[in-house]
Amino acid sequence: MVERLAPDELRELFQRVLPEAPTRPPGDGRRRHGDREVLAAIVFVATSGRTWAQLPPVFGPSGPTAHRRFSEWTRARVWAKLHRLVLDELGARGEVDWSRCAIDSVNMRALKGGDLTGPNPVDRGKSGAKIHLITDRTGLSISMAISGAHLHDSQALQPLVRAIAPVRSRRGRRRRKPGKLHGDKGYDYDHPRRWLREHGMVHRLARKGAESSKRLGRHRWQVERTMAWLAGCRRLHRRYERKAEHFLAFADIARTLICLRRLTK
DSSP: OHHHHSOHHHHHHHHHHOOOOOOOOTTOOOOOOOHHHHHHHHHHHHHHOOOGGGOOGGGSSOHHHHHHHHHHHHHTTHHHHHHHHHHHHHHHTTOOOOSEEEEEEEEEEBTTOOTTOEEOTTTTTOEEEEEEEEEOTTSOEEEEEEEETTSOHHHHHHHHHHTOOOBOOSSSSOBOOOSEEEEOGGGOSHHHHHHHHHTTOEEEEOOTTTSOHHHHTTTTHHHHHHHHHHHTSGGGSSBOOSSHHHHHHHHHHHHHHHHHHHHHO
16 A cells, blocks of 8 residues: 555655654664655545544554654645646656646635634635635646635735746746636636736636636636546545644645646556
8 A cells, every 4th residue: 555655756756855854862762664654644644534543554654653744744845845846847848838727716614723714605604715726728736825715716816826836848947927827707807917917927817797607618627627636635625624734735745646647647
């Protein structure tokens, strides 16, 4: 199971972003579990939706040990770095298509509340969270953020575009700017259109009562498919983490696995 959840390709990339292991005091005879075994355990929790206490013993590390290492690596921003590394590898192959990008969001219930949560307007005001995502033309995630469920989609557009990290290209300089950005009617406001024009991007944001969402959906279905793929990481069906950085870490793990499938196919 360890080899299936943490294959060689993932392990090799993971080693490149892994911080140096902390030194233990003299006389501490406890064995430190291998990074690959702990990584497989974390991927299992992310994809299965199990709690840390339900981690099977087949992985080696206990639930508390895996959670402690997960927290350490989250503080070191390992998961975001890992996703960026995988995306760079895809960009170097020319598999990141910037010509038509799409933006969207998805709500989920936050069962325990916590940082970056808020009343969900589509769930009777219950505590919820939202994942905001920008994908390239093929559905690869190039930018992601989380917020409370009450944040309007249009308010997330500018920070999400600014957060796009430079990605390697097959030829020339790194790239971080979409050619066109497609969005649904939740982004139908003048300020995001004006801001995109000022920054040299063509907007394709649906207009309420004027444009058919069916026609614009020809270029938006990839981001919706990627949202469905993220839901394959069952830890994202509901938000159980009170800490926003832990919830974001699971989302980073999910989109890394999506990009890795493209990289290794």
